[in-house]
Amino acid sequence: MKANNKKIFRLIKLQIVLLLLLVSAVTYYYASGYAAQVSELKSEATSLVKKSTEDTFRQIETSEVYDANGNTISVLKGEKDVYYITYDQIPQNAVKALVSIEDKKFFEHNGIDYKGIARALYTMLKDKEITQGGSTITQQLARTIFLSNEKTWQRKVEEIYIASELEKKYSKEQILEFYLNNVYFANGYYGIEAAAKGYFSKDISELTLSEVCYLLAIPNSPTYYDPVVNPENTITRRNTILSSMLKDKVISEATYTSAVNEEIVLTRPDSIKNNYVETYAYYCATRALMKANGFEFKTEFDSDEEEEAYNRAYDEAYNQWNTTLFTSGYRIYTSIDLNMQNELQAAIDSHLEDFTDVNEDGIYTVQSAGVCIDNETGMTKAIVGGRSQDVTGYTLNRAYQSFRQPGSSIKPLIVYTPAIEMGYTPDSKVMDVKTADGPENATGTYSGEITLRQAVAQSKNTVAWQLYSEVTPQKGIQYLKNLGFSHIEDDDYGMAACLGGLTVGVSPLEMAKGYATIQNDGYMREPDCILQITDSEGEVLYEAQEEEVQVYEENAARTMTDMLQSVVAEGTARGIDLGEMPAAGKTGTTNDNRDGWFVGYTRYYTTSIWVGSDQPKKIAGLTGSSYPAKIWEEYMNTIHEGLLPAEFKKPVEYIGTEEQQDEVETEEEGESEEEPYGVFDEENPGETPQEPNTYKIITETFDGTEVPEGAIPDGATDIEITTTTEEVEDQVE
Incomplete structure (x- = not known):
């Protein structure tokens, strides 16, 4: 009896505690203002749905992209009005697949899956942030049409209310129709019919x-499941959808087996929107919008977990803003010059026209990519991601989406310019000899003691290896990270990197950026192509701001340019001829002639050229000085027509006392950047400079009537001496 009384008493106590908690929660809900906010969100949701009509789900606003001369590059519209289909035109397989993978209880609930919301709420409380949703198809439609992808509790509450109201106003069939005509399928395709035409050149x-399941795999994450860029990911999710349908018993085992083993072949229409320049422009515009809305880009992370979290946030933000390109009526102004773009494409096509072999997809096996940067602004003028070809749908932009081994073209970025910062000069003596643990030279020959200039010009692997051991891989790779190279791995911190041995590699865009940084006195600028983005009414949403980050010391960069001129004049690229236009550059060839590079610049432009295969293999006759250099030469000659020869800025070479250094620096502040600088060597005044006009005017004032011994270099000419017997306290120049 006493035991029963105790149980009853504990039960009463528990009920009282629960009641108090409920009262407290309700009190907090109203007192803190949440009730008012929720009420307002409900009213807004009700109003939005009440005002909606069937036409609400067919709206779209076209965006336009322009080149540097005002020419239209492309018109971005999602195509959902052109290809809108009604529910009775949607295959039942599509309906079954969608419901199975996205919302199994779609035909049973009233727009809200409370168990799903509970799961999302539990995760939010556990992780202190919203990391997953319990969204039904109706909620996803509400978010797509009426809301943003922002993850806040207010948006989630309003989404729930909108979904509830949609279910009251429209039938389940209408909701499915609206959803499948509005969801994003990547590459500018909105709606499943547009996707069917865009990827298969067929009606749904x-x-x-x-x-059908392949297409329905895409909307879950249009970037990750992009069939053009990540077809393997798309296949994986297609198989997941088919497996879900099998478990739900909406298809048979035999149907599942047949579908999962079916090969998917994309057959995209001839009028492809996403050619190389458009693909890059969309990429840059998306990132510009991300930046304008507060996203902070990163390439370095303290842990794998931090990197994974960043990648998730990046993908989500990229998907969100990339989607708006096709619906928000932007006017996107770029630095791209379509004339220069066409010339770069033509140079690549003409020099590789004899390579006619194609792979199983009909794509040329020997490929190329190139990027041209305006050295005045740091902006991209042309970007080609592959050879022109009469095939449909292949739009991989190798210029920024593919990463390959750079060979010796990496040396100026991580070996030679850092070594110059450590004190090496073009005339420094280095040893070209084979060592037990070092590499061989490409020619198999060794020259013994040579100058650093000769080592750079002849691309001596042995010298690069020795210098890199002094620079250290840790410091050398840090230069690439400072340049923003995106695929630096832990295994890259080894000696092989100095010869281009990187785990993932580099893109032609990154190499162009690296060399443009050397040309720009060591200051790096991101080679974007977006000058301005406005809305359809002309309001500025984004405007490019020139931002520079110093990666190399100014004098080291100028000295590197001076040595890279020797590569073109007498080194591995000595066949290149730009007439009277000074040029600097570096060749690069990987093992077995799999990749060939030439990256070089004038005062006007920096251009990076890569030649190789998508699946690396030996290519007969391929070196950095063959096809890549010839493509570079033809293109650069064309775009420099009519431009006056422009000399590179000369390095400042100075050896002397601190007082004399201060004096020279004072003089330099008032002089033009174009002024050539020379040598004043107090330790060896008898040495005569090789270049004319290399001595600067030096003014010295002394007490008394005698000139101190050694004040005038032997061999100095045009000497003017003024003496005074008065003591001079201050010197003014």
């Missing part, structure tokens, strides 16, 4: 179950 009604 003509697709197989496997093809």
Whole structure:
């Protein structure tokens, strides 16, 4: 009896505690203002749905992209009005697949899956942030049409209310119709019919179950499941959808087996929107919008967890803002020059026209990519991601989406310019000899003691290896990270990196940026192509601001340019001829002639050229000085027509006392950047400079009537001496 009384008493106590907690929660809910906010969100949701009509789900606003001369590059519209289809035109396989993978209880709930919300709420409380949703198809439609992808509790509450109101106003069939016509399928395709035409050149009604599931894999994460860039990821999710349908018993085992084994072949229409310049412009515009809305880009992380979290946030933000390109009516103004773009494409196509072999997808096996940067602004003028070809749908932009081994073209970035900062000069003596643990030279020959200039010009692997051991891989790779190279791995911190042995590699865009940094006195600028983005009414949403980050010391960069001129004049690229236009550059060739590079610049432009295969293999006759250099030469000659020869800025070479150094620096402040500088060597005044006009005017004032011994270099000419017997306290120049 006493035991029963105790149980009853504990039960009463528990009920009282729960009641107090409930009262406290309700009190806090109203007192803190949440009730008012929720009420306002509900009213807004009700109003939005009440005002909606079927036409609400067919709206779109076209965006336009322009080149540097005001020419239209492309018109971005999502195509959902052109290809809108009604529910009775949607295959039932598509409906079954969508419901199975996204919202199994779609035909049972009233727009809200409370268990799903509970799961999302639990995760939010556990992780202190919203990391997953419990969204139904109706909620996803509400978010797509009426809301943003912002993850806040207010947006989630309003989404729930909108979904509830949508279910009251529209039928389940209408909601599915609206959803499948508005969801984003990557590459500018909105709606499943637009996606069917865009990826398969068919109507949705003509697709197989496997093809339908392949398309429905995309909207979950349009970047990650992009069929053009990440087809393997798309196949994986297609198989997940088919497996879900099998578990839900909406398809048979035999149907599942047949569909999962079906090969997917994209057959995109001839009028492809995403050619190389457009692809890059969309990429840059998306990132510009991300930046304008507060996203902070990173390339270095303290842990794998931090990097994974960043990548998730990046993908989410990229998907969100990339989607708006096709719906928000932007006017996007770029630095791209379509004339220069066409010339770069033509140079690549003409020099590789004899390579006619194609892979199983009909794509040329020997490929190329190139990037041209305006050295005045640091902006991209042209970007080609592959050879022109009469095939449909292949738009991989190798210029910024592919990463390959750079060979010796990496040496100026991580070996030679850092070594100059450590005190090496073009005339420094280095040893070209084979060592037990070092590499061989490409020619198999060794020259013994040579100058650093000769080592650079002849691309001596042995010298690069020796210098890199002094620079250290840790410091050398840090230069690449400072340049913003995006695929630096832990295994790259080894000696092989100095010869281009990187785990993932570099892109032609990154190499162009690296060399443009050397040309720009060591200051790095991101080679973007977006000058300005406005809305359709002309309001500025984004405007490019020139931002420079110093990566190399100014004098080291100028000295590197001086030595790279020797590569073109007498080294591995000595066949290149730009007439009277001074040029600097470096060749690069990887093992077995798999990749060839030439990256070089004038005062006007920096251009990076890569030649190789998508699946690395030996290419007969390929070196950095063959096809890449010839493409570079033809293109650079064309775009420099009519431009006056422009000399590079000369390095400042100075050896002397601190007082004399201060005096020279004072003089330099008032002089033009174009002024050539020379040598004043107090330790060896008898040495005569090789270049004319290399001595600067030096003014010295002394007490008394005698000139101190050694004040005038032997061999100095045009000497004017003024003496005074008065003591001079201050010197003014």
